[in-house]
Amino acid sequence: xxxxxxxxxxxxxxxxxxxxxxxxxxxxxxxxxxxxxxxxxxxxxxxxxxxxxxxxxxxxxxxxxxxxxxxxxxxxxxxxxxxxxxxxxxxxxxxxxxxxxxxxxxxxxxxxxxxxxxxxxxxxxxxxxxxxxxxxxxxxxxxxxxxxxx
Numbered sequence: 602x603x604x605x606x607x608x609x610x611x612x613x614x615x616x617x618x619x620x621x622x623x624x625x626x627x628x629x630x631x632x633x634x635x636x637x638x639x640x641x642x643x644x645x646x647x648x649x650x651x652x653x654x655x656x657x658x659x660x661x662x663x664x665x666x667x668x669x670x671x672x673x674x675x676x677x678x679x680x681x682x683x684x685x686x687x688x689x690x691x692x693x694x695x696x697x698x699x700x701x702x703x704x705x706x707x708x709x710x711x712x713x714x715x716x717x718x719x720x721x722x723x724x725x726x727x728x729x730x731x732x733x734x735x736x737x738x739x740x741x742x743x744x745x746x747x748x749x750x751x
Contacts, residue, residue, distance in 0.1 A: 629744075
């Protein structure tokens with residue numbers, strides 16, 4: 602037995618039902634030019650709605666962006682220049698080193714940063730940062746499952 606009961610077991614919080622919690626998983630798609638996949642280029646690909654936090658793994662797909670293109674994924678920082686390391690945004694990129702150079706689809710396992718995102722009262726921009734250059738035009742897709750926490 603646990604030393605302390607959680608809020609659900611103790612009765613302080615009701616058990617969520619399908620009316621209380623729903624998970625949405627939109628797929629954000631970005632057509633990229635060859636220049637878009639330059640090393641250290643940061644681009645916005647989606648929106649995490651106000652009040653929502655990520656849930657479940659990320660799904661990344663591409664038609665191939667050339668070379669050894671790889672990305673990191675997270676919330677755009679306040680300056681709009683890089684991925685956020687703010688605690689409320691997870692404290693770090695949600696995923697790093699995701700290969701998108703060849704046509705593929707990959708499930709990215711949840712990370713501590715992804716699961717540490719706190720809800721906010723404003724929409725936040727989901728961004729990718731190319732950590733390894735590509736050089737070929739293509740399509741980048743990102744499916745982000747998110748929920749409105751109870």
